[in-house]
Amino acid sequence: MEERKTYFVDVILPVPINNAFTYRVPFEMNDFMKTGIRVVVPFGRSKLQTGIIVKVHEVVPEGYQSKYVEAVLDEFPIITGKQFKLWNWISEYYMAPLGDVMNAALPSNFKLGSETKVLIHPEYEGNSEILTDREYQVVEALEVQSELDLKEISDILGIKTIQPVIKALIEKRVIITQEDLKQKYAPKTQLFVELAKEYQSDEQLKALIDVLSEDKRKKKQLDAILTYMQMGGFKQGISKPILRSELVEKGASASSFNTLDKDGILKIKRMEISRLMERDEADSAFKELSPDQQRALDEIRESFVEKDVTLLHGVTGSGKTEVYVELIQEQLDKGKQVLFLLPEIALTTQLIQRLQKYFGDKIGVYHSRFNQNERVEIWNSLLHNDTTKFQIVLGARSAVFLPFRNLGLIIVDEEHESSFKQYDPSPRYNGRDTAIVLRAFHGAKVLLGSATPAMETYFNAEEGKYGLVKLDKRFGDIQMPEIFTANIKKEKMQKTMQSDFSGFLVEHMKKALENKEQIILFQNRRGYNPVWACEVCGWNPNCKNCDVSLTYHKNSNILKCHYCSYFTPPVGACPKCQSNRLKMIGFGTEKIEDELSIILPGVRVQRLDLDTTRQKNSYENILNDFDARKIDILVGTQMVTKGLDFDNVSLVGILDADMMLNRPDFRAFERSYQLMSQVAGRSGRKTKRGTVVIQTYDPDHWIIQHVINHDYMGFYKNELIERKNYFYPPFYKMINLTLKHRDPNKLEVMAMDLADRMKQAFGSRVLGPEFPVVKRIQNSYLKVIRLKVERDASNKKVKxxxxxxIDDFYSVSYNKSVRVIVDVDPS
Incomplete structure (x- = not known):
């Protein structure tokens, strides 16, 4: 009898640890072990975790008895070798544990642990025929108890390893994980109207219309059917569902539809619609490119011959999307996949709609807001190289983790956006920079697009590391907006201010409204008032968990912390001196919305900020209303600067430029220039030149002057000198270390210890430790140590x-209670 081999597997688990764990393989599983597949393994005393095999070998671990693999979850690998290379790179470059990278990369349905809670899927209709006996037992238990964790299910089934059963139930859409539900899984549905089957022929429909025409009492019902037909509800013998709300908007009576539904003539049904928009059939008729766009396209092609990465520096409204579309089509013709990265999916609805008109169902959208089943479907489609769908993936930064097999092109739109950088939790990676590394594994090309490129990106282009292509003119030769400043200091002296609005801006708003044009107002602060203060003693209400002032929100009548969400009712008198002379200082989007109703009565105003877009699809609904001209003035935070393109916006107001310029951050001027230029670009994009009004105490500030003159190069050259003089990127690389502890005295000692250790190795390149602007968040005090290293230094050696x-620091028992957060290339 042939002797069976004893195999071991190295497994990575979704826990914040850098090492792989070695497990022994039971003999009966020998034939199933492959790298890239998921296995269930014991971790800790009684927990089971889902991990991924990264190595199969016969080396017996030294010094400890390895535990056994409990179960195999996959027949084929769910990650590719290229993905694992990318995970390793992210782990090394961003100094993040490999387990954290795995956690970020995999959809949660791939990570079933003991504590995963499951519930009945909202769409499950009770079909027990598709279930095995064990699966039926789980469903039966969930009908009695609404949610169960895997340990409870293990007890019910009387078996230890139940992950395969759970995996099968998820795939059959019978159960759903709680994490999935937290993401507000409920599908977006709306009421649609459709012609009943009995009337779906020209003869029957004509006969019905004749009958209704003869009865005067049925006039409203006749109008409802005619409206349905006019909107394309029934064409060439095919019935199409039409949104009831759209039919009512066209003048049809809602009650008529209810009557027609009862009579069996029309059917009203609630249907799920796409989370972003209805998917249209692809429109193969591409727009003809302008001479400038064609030149840019040709230059990009030429650049790609020698360079792997090219920057398309195109002003706002220059038509970058049409250039992207041509490049995407070229890749599809070659049978290649395309990754299109956007800073935030929710904020780029219009771009997605435009791309779907060209490419239809070839586009898959991958983003953490989408339910896990949808994300897993895209994952599996790419893994198996299914060319019938999802050849183009639109996604936020997490889309770089997908298992591409044949990637030809990566487009990073609005590459300067700070949203490409992950802040919390680890890994703190940058989606744009990771995409450039991903490119190398596939031999693909990367196109970075922006009207206001990041300093590092433009520097790389000037140095010849990246190709550079410019689109200097707006599409259709529309002029760039005319930008004016309103001097707040001067207007306050002349008493022409109306609350927080300058007379100059109010005048321009009235003029735009008279011309039936729309307005966007930008204020990068939400809430009503940022600060309350006592006029007698200067007291102001602070968060009990963080060292920040509470912001007043008038709609909910609360004082709220924007760091930890602590809130409290407003006070009537100062708790320090009992004075009731409390004044409100500053203004947020909520206050602007409130005051506009007084200054411009009857005007339809809507806010676009974190408070008004918490619900799913609320962002899209507000933008659709603005596009349909149901809103006259859109007031918003930096959400209004991204991806918006409206024909009727003639005026943009930037209400507080100084707040952005005065932030204590080496990127403050860069961010200010980008935000002001981007929001200015929303004005006058189609038929006429737009106007922008910037309210400021300092109209002569050099950043504002460069914004007025649309002078990116002037801004870039000035800022580059500052960066060089003070040892900042792109000349130096930065790593920030943030230390967190509840005891400020202990933190001080530990921070000094770590800084001293670092100074022994890096000398004067180490700055700090120092308190950040907000020195306490959620009851933990913070200290920051900054490391600046020459650009040409070896990344690997430095890290x-x-x-x-850091390891030496943690080897001292006193230091073990502090948390050290490493942020490489902070943005």
Whole structure:
């Protein structure tokens, strides 16, 4: 009898640890072990975790008895070798545990642990025929108890390893994980009207219309049917569902539809619609490119011959999307996949709609807001290289983790956006920079697009590392908006201010409204008032968990912390001196919305900020209303600067430029220039030149002057000198270390210890430790140590040395209670 081999597997688990764990393979599983497949393994005393095999070998671990693999979840690998290379790169470059990278990369349905809670899927209709006995037992238990964790299910079934059963139930859409439900799984549905089957022929429909025409009492019902037909509800013998709300908008009576539904003539049904928009059939008729766009396209092609990465520097409204579309089509013709990265999916609805008109169902949208089943479907489609769908993936930064097999092109739109950087939790990676590394594994090309490129990106283009293509003119030769400043200091002296609005801006708003044009107002602060203060003693209400002032929200009548969400009712008198002379200082989007109703009565105003877009699809609904001209003035935070393209916007107001310029951050001027230029670009994009009004105390500030003159190069050259003088990117690389502890005195000692250790290795390149602007968040005090290293220094050596110093620091028992957060290339 042939002797069976004893195999071991190295498994990575979704826990914040850098090492792989070695497990022994039971003999009966020997034939199923492959790298890239998921296995269930014991972790800790009684927990089971889902991990991924990264190595199969016969080396017996030394010094400890390895535990056994409990179960195999996959027949084929769910990650590719290229993905694992990318995970390793992210782990090394961003100094993040490999387990954290795995956690970020995989959809949660791929990570079933003991504590995963499951519930009945909202769409499950009770079909028990598709279930095995064990699966039926789980469903039966969930009908009695609304949610169960895997340990409870294990007890019910009387078996230890139940992940395969759970995996099968998820795939059959019978159960759903709680994490999925937290993401507000409920599908977006609306009421649609459709012609009943009995009337779906020209003869029957004509006969019905004749009958209704003869009865005067049925006039409203006749109008309802005619409206339905006019909107394309029944064409060439095919019935199409039409949104009831759209039919009512066209003048049809809602009650008539209810009557027609009862009579069996029309059917009203609630249907799920796409989370972003209805998917149209692809419109193969591409727009003809302008001479400038064609030149840019040709230059990009030429650039790609020698360069792997090219920057398309095109002013707002220059028609970058049409250039993208041509490049995407070229890749599809070659049978290649395309990754289109956007800073935030929710904020780029219009761009997605435009691309779907060209490419229809070839586009898959991958984003953490979408339900897990949808994300897993895209994952599996790419993994198996299914060319019938999802050849183009639109996604936020997490889309770089997908298992591409044949990637030809990566487009990073609005590449300057800070949203491409993950802040919390680890891994703190940058989606744009990771995409450039991903490119290398596939031999693909990367196109970075922006009207206001990041300093590092433009520097790389000037140095010849990236190709550079410019689109300097707006599409259709529309002029760039005319930008004016309103001097707040001067207007306050002349008493022409109306609350927080300058007379100059109010005048322009009235003029735009008279011409039936729309307005966007930008204020990068939500809430009503940022600060309350006592006029007698200067007291102001602070968060009990963080060292920040509470912001007043008038709609909910609360004082709220924007860091930890702590809130409290407003006070009537100062708790320090009992004075009731409390004044409100500053203004947020809520206050602007409130005051506009007084200054411009009857005007339809809507806010677009985090408070008004918390619900799913609320962002899209507000934009659709603005596009349909149901809103006259859109007031918003930086959400209004991204991806918006409206024909009727003639005026943009930037209400507080100084707040952006005065932030204590080396990127403050860069961010200010980008935000002001981007929001200015929303004005006058189709038929006429737009106007922008910037309210400021300092109209002569050099950043504002460059914004007025649409002078990116002037801004870039000035800022580059500052960066060089003070050792900032792109000349130096930065790593920030943030230390967190509840005891400020202990934190001070530990921060000094770590800084001293780092100074032994890096000398004067180490700055700090110092308190950040907000020194306490959620009851933890913070200290920051900054490391600046020359651009040409070896990344690998620097990080190995830094990690060694952190490990030495943690080897002292006193330091073990502090948390050290490493942020490479902070943005």
């Amino acid at each position: 190995l040395l830094l990690q060694q110093k």
